[in-house]
Amino acid sequence: MALVIADYADCRALTGGLRSFEVEASTVRDLLQQIEARFPGLGDLIDQRMAIAIDGVITQDAHGAALAPHSEVVLLPKIGGG
Amino acid sequence: MSKQRTAAIVNGDPVEFLSDPGQTLLDVLRDELHLTGSKEGCGSGDCGACSVIMDGRLVCSCLVLAAEVEGCRVETIEGLAAGGTLHPLQQKFLDHAALQCGFCTPGLLMASKALLDANPDPTESEARYWLAGNLCRCTGYDKIIKAVLDAAAELRQDRKSA
Amino acid sequence: MNKPVKPEDTGPILKVVGTRPIRPDGVEKVTGRAAYGADLHLPGMLIAKVKRSPHAHARIVSIDTRKALALPGVKAVMTSADMPDLAAEHYEAGESASNLRDLSANVMARGKVLYHGHAVAAVAATSNAIADQALDLIDIVYEVLPHVIDVEEAMAPDAPILHDQMFTAGLGDTPTKASNIATKHRLDRGDLAAGFAAADVIVETRYSSAAVHQGYIEPHACVASYAADGQTQVWSSSQGHFVIRGLCAKLLKMRFSDVRVIPAEIGGGFGGKTTVYLEPLALVLSQKSGHPVKMVMTREEVFRATGPTSASVVTVKMGAKSDGTITAAQIDLKFQAGAFAGSPVGAAVMTSLACYDVANFEITGWDVVTNSPKVAAYRAPGAPNAALGVECAVDELAEKLGMDPMAIREKNAVRNGVRAPYGPVYKNIGYVETLEAIKSHPHMAIPLGPNQGRGIAAGFWFNIGGESTVNVSINEDGTAIVSTGSPDIGGSRASMAMMAAEVLGIGVDQVRPIVADTASIGFSTVTGGSRTTFATGMAVVQAAEKLVTDLKRRAAETWGVDQDQVVWQDGAAHCLQADKAPKGALTLAALAGSAGKTGGPIATVVALNAQGAGPGFGVHVCDVEVDPETGHVTVLRYTAAQDVGKAIHPAYVEGQIQGGVAQGIGWALNEEYVFSTGGVMENAGFLDYRVPVASDLPMIDAVMVEVPNPAHPYGAKGVGEVPIVPPLAALAIAVRHATGARMHDLPLSPSKIRAAIDAKAG
Amino acid sequence: MAQLSYLSPSSVDEAVKALSGASARALSGGTDLLVQVRSGRAKPDHIVDLKRIPGLIGIRSENGGFVIGSATCGAMLSEHPTLSKIWPGVVEAANLIGSTQVQGRASLAGNLCNASPAADSVPAMIAARATCVIAGPSGTREAAVETIVTGPGKTSLGAGEFIIAFKLPPRGSKASDAYLRLIPRTEMDIAVAGAAVSLALDADGVCTSAFVALGAVAPTALLVADAGQALVGTRLEAAALTQMEEAVRAACQPISDKRGTADYRTKIAAVLAHRAAVIAWNRAKEQA
Structure with missing residues (x-):
């Protein structure tokens, strides 16, 4: 079970206020599908606008990235730069 | 017209x-x-x-x-370069990494040449004021000033040994 | 705690990485041969210019281009009617998603002009002078509307509205009334009220910054050539030619394969050259005229219609216990987005507390449209504005607590294992080491004289990875070509060549790095976000490693041994079974010379989406002297320490730090957009938009702290953006300690400082 | 701009003729004019380059003073062997105009006739009691520098008139001058305020004459007679300087604009005048 942390308000608007929840997933692709199923709109939001930190490492569009059994997954906005 | x-x-x-x-x-x-x-x-x-x-x-x-x-x-x-040989200022700009995007570099090199023609032994402050009309947005000027002062020293040495 | 790691501790001894070779594109640049955007000349080429709005906000009633088109020498005239009317669609490009409808309306106004200088029409003619005359012959009727530029005024309920269909997102419920607030961002954790209740002291403060421009010295420039069969070539100076391609194709509804973008050398970007302004117009004009078209902005146009970054107002309420522990922080960030939504306030929300381990916080950000040029990315977008507020608030807190400014930062510093305020748990960060590097630096021991002050501030930037493609090929003589799709804005060709040379075991002078055009290599996103040395560098290393594997296979075949009997060292294959290789090692040159006999050309491509960019932290200390009678600030000395992971080419890492500091000093002291009451920028030139000149600055001591990033083969972290984050606060704090007056509004112009000194005295 | 022409007369008479047209502009260094033409702020039909007229470039001594050709560039002023010993304030003011590049071109006549209230060399020239020699359709005339500029962008020169030289008067011993300005940067700026002081001392160090001129605090550079008078008969004691500062502040009538507020400009003018007076006094004392 990966622990998903959703501190940003636009995520919480779709989780019914939940700041964290658990998902059984082995890859990011898996994770997004399950999140979308559970919180309609959130999976797509993450896919299009957000980055995912897996155990402290920020990834963007890394659908194939593996999740360990107790991975911590943090949802955060995508990052650009100058 | x-x-x-x-x-x-x-x-x-x-x-x-x-x-x-x-x-x-x-x-x-x-x-x-x-x-x-x-x-x-x-x-x-x-x-x-x-x-x-x-x-x-x-x-x-x-x-x-x-x-x-x-x-x-x-x-x-x-x-500025004599045939295929770079001017000491050009070489020092390369040695000191005194350029990033390189857009201001031609102007800075010509201004530096004019400086060293007029004043072979400028202080840091003199170099900074002389070059104040040449904007560089990448380097913060640090390495440019070092390159100019180093080129000045080399040119003085060349003159001595010539 | 990590210790700064010396190169010899990171594994194999590095021969090239960490040295300071001369950059491969250097000679071209010191001899004037390097070709930038405006340097290309094609046969039959026309010059195109843009007609711009004289109003800050107006409805376009009519545009009549007939007289201009009739002028001899004019070959084409265009308006937004010549571009597809696009739906609102988010397109992932450059620094962040672009709304294509907004972008289209920004490059050429549609229906309304939203800022003074907004493009309304463009002409292509056989000469500059004729193009200028033609612009005067375009008749435009405007209905002038009230305008608003100040971010707080734009948020007021009765403010003139820029976009009738803008309803604030992020409030929970979508409002029914349109406003200039595009989005409200919110990030919070813990119990704010309890946090403040636990505090012994609380500060409440407010800091503002004017809009500032990236100020690259090269104005935007491009040449477009549209052939009758629809195939086009665009030469453009940008931070990402693939993004130029994508945006042109999307805005003009063209096939990507029909748009070939060739990267010119780029004369500085700092984020500002990650989008399009001229290229789509040049393409339309080239298509309409049947000629190649060159467009070059004047400096005035650069100021009026590109860049800048947001003006901002940051309020901070922060509480701490008497031992310095920060218990709660409430931060509100209002950012000016310019004419279209999309300020960097989201990143400001995320970075504002990134250096602090605070249990209870609430951070709110407001993205607000105004009648000023649409903001573009600028080096760590959003972070300097946020750091100005937070670092100054921390200094105020330290002062109230009677605590040393370094000690309060150490007390609350984020460390490995601490959850970053923006979400993830920190790993492999070097903030504490960076604080230590400043604390122990000789600078800190230099005594200050009268009217002198010292300011300390910290800063953070995420750094990013992202998509890059790299080709590495070995020439027949054993030299190598490294092609990337990443424009080189500050010396990245040098670091690419170095990493390839390191892996291949050859000299860096044997590697020629180039930036390939969009038809010659796979997709690579912009050079921005401090990603190129990290992400494109990772692809270079992987490509070179693939080649080494291939070279070992070729040598094994040649010798008739198993591949595990071959080692690659110093640019040659060595056989562990000496008897099988009577002629000794097979050099890269030998293997390359006989490549046809071992399978053909030696070349490979790596395309990746690099993950795991390590965040960067910087700590700066700055000493100033303030003339108490004039308010004039002299920067006496400046030291900037930064965790760079591993410096691939230390001289260019120092250069990034020094350059970022200089921009930050300019931002703090003198740079600002000054608008007239009519909404016209009054200082659209380098005379009155005052970027620092050489005599304004001292030498800038760049201290590189190396806490390696395990995600990168050599430990590199991005370095380009962090250094612009701390200077705004460092200068404001230094001026505080030099004068006793707390400065809340940037820039810290002499008149403001004198006024603050007078107010304090009287 | 279609009908713009470039003329390069080789005599004063030719130049007078060329400049008699309605929209002819004189070119010496060009560092203001070319910027104005490019931006469209100036739309002359003729640009008349004065630099090829004999005598318009160069510095010569005459009757104990100096005659400076009107198109002489700033760099030549500082390179002159004696000018900056005798008129250091004038030379330092001229040398503050723009960058090294601008110094290689910009002239005193251009700085004056551009008629900016903030021109750096003008207060120094006024304090020095410099005059200009003006050529025109009815021959040459001489006028005090402060009579040339009548308002921002406006001069008293008639059609066909142009300045051919500046005269700096003879200077006794124990006399000197100084110019200071305030800019936000250290270089490459337009003065927010500027102040020039020229003074002479007697053998005991008592000020026998003093002239104070200000820039950027009024529509034109100002000669503040009261300020100079406040120093005469004193050794620049605190009270004298205070009185001078008051006179300076009273004379200021600046605008608030992107370069500074009126209040700030007024305060700074006094600070700069005070400091310039002290510098000039110290320089004068060191004169033989």
Whole structure:
């Protein structure tokens, strides 16, 4: 079970206020599908606008990235730069 | 609008060109003589990217009318290296990583050359004030100043041993 | 705690990485040969210019281009009617998603002009002078509307509205009334009220910054050539030619394969050259005229219609216990987005507390449209504005607590294992080491004289990875070509060549790095976000490693041994079974010379989406002297320490730090957009938009702290953006300590400082 | 701009003729004019380059003073062997105009005739009691520098008139001058305020004459007679300087604009005048 942390308000608007929840997933692709199923709109939001930190490492569009059994997954906005 | 014919010496070579009365030396260097090493960063004499040496004086070529150079000697970045050998300033800019994007570099090199021609042993402060008309947005000037002072030292050494 | 790691501790001894070779594109640049955007000349080429709005906000009633088109020498005239009317669609490009409808309306106004300088029409003609005359012949009728530029005024309920269909997102419920607030961002954790209740002291403060421009010295420039069969070539100076391609194709509804973008050398970008302004217009004009078209902005146009970054107002309420522990922080960030939504306030929300381990916080950000040029990315977008507020608030807190400014930062510093305020748990960060590097630096021991002050501030930037493609090929003589799709804005060709040379075991002078055009290499996103040395560098290393594997296979075949009997060292294959290789090692040159006999050309491509960019932290200390009678600030000395992971080419890492500091000093002291009451920028030139000149600055001591990033083969972290984050606060704090007056509004111009000194005295 | 022409007369008479047209502009260094032409703020039909007229470039001594050709560039002023010893304030003011590049071009006549209230060399020239020699259709005339500029962008020169030279008067011993300006940067700026002081001392160090001129605090550079008078008969004691500062502040009538507020400009003018007076006094004392 990966622990998903959703501190940003636009995520919480779709989780019914939940700041964290658990998902059984082995890859990011898996994770997004399950999140979308559970919180309609959130999976797509993450896919299009957000980055995912897996155990402290920020990834963007890394659908194939593996999740360990107790991975911590943090949802955060995508990052650009100058 | 009739064009004017002007004859000058650019980087040691005689050149003749036609220009509109409103065209600047920078326009002519870049568009007529295809010497695009002199850059236009502002067109108002505030950035120094178009710096050339005209009859021994450092000028912004964007603030000189093309017709004004009749009979003048103009030195541009394209003439700074002697054949295939870089000028010590060019070499020191490379050695010290004194350029990033490189857009201000031709103007800074010409300004630095004029500095060392006028003052072979500038202090850091003198170099900074002399080069204040040459904006660089990448480097923070630190490495440029070090390169100029190092080139000055080398040129002084060369002069001694010559 | 990590210790700064010396190169010899990171594994194999590095021969190239960490040295300071001369950059491969250097000679071209010191001899004036390097070709930038405005340097290309094609036969039959036209010059195109843009007609711009004289109003800050107006409805376009009519545009009549007939007289301009009739002028001899004019070959084409265009308006937004010549571009597809696009739906609102988010397109992932450059620094962040672009709304294509907004972008289209920004490059050429549609229906309304939203800022003074907004493009309304463009002409292509046979000369500059004719193009100028043609612009004067375009008749435009405007209905002038009230305008608003100040971010707080734009948020007021009765403010003039820029976009009738803008309803604030992020409030929970979508409002029914349109406003200039595009989005409200919110990030919070813990119990704010309890946090403040636990505090012994609380500060409440407010800091503002004016809009500032990236100020690259090269104005935007491009050449577009549209052939009758629809195939086009665009030469453009940008931070990402693939993004230029994508945006042109999307805005003009063209096939990507029909748009070939060739990267010119780029004369500085700092984020500002990650989008399009001229290229789509040049393409339309080239298509309409049947000629190649060159467009070059004037400096004035650069100021009026590109860049800048947001003006901002940051309020901070922060509480701490008497031992310095920060218990709660409430931060509100209002950012000016310019004419279209999309300020960097989201990143400001995320970075504002990134250096602090705070249990209870609430951070709110407001993205607000105004009648000023649409903001573009600028070096760590959003972070400097946020750091100005937070670092100054921390200094105020330290002062109230009677605590040393370094000690309060150490007390609350984020460390490995601490959850970052923006979400993830920190790993492999070097903030504490960076604080230590400043604390122990000789700078800190230099005594200050009268009217002198010292300011300390910290800063953070995420850094990013992202998509890159790299080709590495070995020439027949054993030299190598490294092609990337990443424009080189500050020396990245040098670091690419170095990493390839390191892996291949050859000299860096044997590697020629180039930036390939969009038809010659796979997709690579912009050079921005401090990603190129990290992400494109990772692809270079992987490509070179693939080649080494291939070279070992070729050598094994040649010798008739198993591949595990071959080692690659110093640019040659060595056989562990000496008897099988009587002629000794097979050099890269030998293997390359006989490549046809071992399978053909030696070349490979790596395309990746690099993950795991390590965040960067910087700590700066700055000493100033303030003339108490004039308010003039002299920067006496400046030291900037930064965790760079591993410096691939230390001289260019120092250069990034020094350059970022210089931009930050300019932002703090003198740079600002000054608008007239009519909404016209009054200082659209380098005379009155005052970027620092050489005599304004001291030497800038760049201290590189190396806490390696395990995600990168050599430990590199991005370095380009962090250094612009701390200077705004460092300067404001230094001026505070030099004068006793707390400065709340940037820039810290002499008149403001004198006024603050007078107010304090009187 | 279609009908713009460039003329390069080789005599004063030719130049007078060329400049008699309605929209002819004189070109010496061009560092202001070319920027104005490019931006469209100036739309002359003729640009008349004065630099090829004999005598318009160069510095010569005359009757104990100096005659400076009007198109002489700033760099030549500082390179002159004696000018900056005798008129250091004038030379330092001229040398503050723009960058090294601009110094290679910009002239005193251009700085004056551009008629900016903030021109750096003008207060120094006024304090020095410099005059200009003006050529025109009815011959040459001489006028005090402060009579040339009548308002921002406006001069008292008539059609066909142009300045051919500046005269700096003879200077006794124990006399000197100084110019200071305030800019936000260290270089490459337009003065927010500027102040020039020229003074002479007697053998005991008592000020026998003093002239104070200000820039950027009024529509034109100002000669503040009261300020100079406040120093005469004193050794620049605190009270004298205070009185001078008051006179300076009273004379200021600046505008608030992007470069500074009126209040700030007024305060700074006094600070700069005070400091310039002290510098000039110290320089004068060191004169033989």
